[in-house]
Amino acid sequence: MNISRKIISLLILGIILIIASGCQITKPGSDSNPEEPPAIHQPEGEKLSQPENDDQKGDEGDEMEGWSKLEERVALSELTEYGSQPLDNNIKIGFSISVPENWTRNSGVFYDEQDKKVAEIPPVVLLKAGEESEFLDYQPAREQDEELISRENIKNNSYSGVKVLSRIPTELGIWYPHIYRLSDGEHGFTMIFYSQEPNEEDQELFDRIINSFSFQ
Numbered sequence: 001m002n003i004s005r006k007i008i009s010l011l012i013l014g015i016i017l018i019i020a021s022g023c024q025i026t027k028p029g030s031d032s033n034p035e036e037p038p039a040i041h042q043p044e045g046e047k048l049s050q051p052e053n054d055d056q057k058g059d060e061g062d063e064m065e066g067w068s069k070l071e072e073r074v075a076l077s078e079l080t081e082y083g084s085q086p087l088d089n090n091i092k093i094g095f096s097i098s099v100p101e102n103w104t105r106n107s108g109v110f111y112d113e114q115d116k117k118v119a120e121i122p123p124v125v126l127l128k129a130g131e132e133s134e135f136l137d138y139q140p141a142r143e144q145d146e147e148l149i150s151r152e153n154i155k156n157n158s159y160s161g162v163k164v165l166s167r168i169p170t171e172l173g174i175w176y177p178h179i180y181r182l183s184d185g186e187h188g189f190t191m192i193f194y195s196q197e198p199n200e201e202d203q204e205l206f207d208r209i210i211n212s213f214s215f216q
Helices: 002-023 132-136 200-211
Strands: 067-075 077-080 083-086 092-100 104-106 109-111 117-120 147-156 159-170 173-183 187-195
Touching: 092 187, 092 200, 132 159, 132 173, 132 187, 147 173, 147 200, 159 200, 173 200, 187 200
Parallel strands: none
Antiparallel strands: 067 092, 077 083, 104 109, 109 117, 117 187, 147 159, 159 173, 173 187
16 A cells, blocks of 8 residues: 555656646747747848837838838848858948838837737848849748749839749748848848738738838
């Protein structure tokens, strides 16, 4: 009888230890988010400046009602085989773009009012002679089984560009990145938006945001 009680006590203790250790795997407020879209093409480079507070979204004087205008000046990167890397000379360029005022920003990543990641801006690149066509020729990330769905050449004011829709499978479902790239012949700007399914409403929103972009 005593032996049986000892065995039961040991089993209970073991279960308690397993539960305790399992609770420490993740903690509230951690950066991990199972619903987060996959991060594609994250080259090294200077990120957008951090807002001074959580409520800062951009300039209030933007002409688009209900939108905020973001104005940034960032260090340039250069194209590499695996994306881009920062230039040593710390050359900078300015740009502006407008986003919905209920979006918040953490460096180059944007979140909607439900705190879900909806977009990101990778480093701006300085294009050498002949690199514009390479920059606009977006290639899917094979390591993430990214599948190209559509590609469309676009014109935004005086900038040449491309709009790409791709598909990335994950353990929790399918994500559809909308990749926009714009070039003035010397600089390349990229912005990536994320949807859980392609739809006209999101597409119109993304197009409107990109149409507000300009180098400064």
